[in-house]
Amino acid sequence: EAAVTQSPRNKVTVTGGNVTLSCRQTNSHNYMYWYRQDTGHGLRLIHYSYGAGNLQIGDVPDGYKATRTTQEDFFLLLELASPSQTSLYFCASRDSSYEQYFGPGTRLTVL
């Protein structure tokens, strides 16, 4: 099974703060994804990537940037955090079989 790790696991920041969420997968998967989970909305796709240097826009990208520096590492950046971005964030990766594996999640609170 794919190994996907996220850091930090919990983060508290203030409105206007700068936050970077990190994700690493160690199974050489091409695709990586960032989702947010909110009550009443399920999992919503923010950004995704199919390789180092590639970035695709998801369904709820406003207020977020992302960068895929290597095949293993995918970062989600909130440059001016807002309370509406308080959420549980999941990273995931998958290979060509479509089976997608998730990291443990990062809980972000914006005060």
Add this chain to the structure above:
Amino acid sequence: GQQVKQSSPSLTVQEGGISILNCDYENDMFDYFAWYKKYPDNSPTLLISVRSNVDKREDGRLTVFLNKSGKHFSLHITASQPEDTAVYLCAAIMNQGGSAKLIFGEGTKLTVSS
């Protein structure tokens, strides 16, 4: 709009019964369909999946049925147990030009009562 939809936010089943979870989708270009299980504040884990060229797939107590003409797929859990209590997310992928994203429904909370 919601491309993958779970119309029932919750379902309660007696222990030993059959749990039936339903999912509808809008776009007939979807070619992969999956069910994930999720506990509160934990990450989703893949339970079972099918490609669009298959109408049914079984794995132990789990069966996925795909109805392409009705744009509908379902998960049946037989001999339901209290440990099956969780949120179940359906998901689908549409592969367009090499760029594929997994789109999730909002989830159905299954409670198996003993």
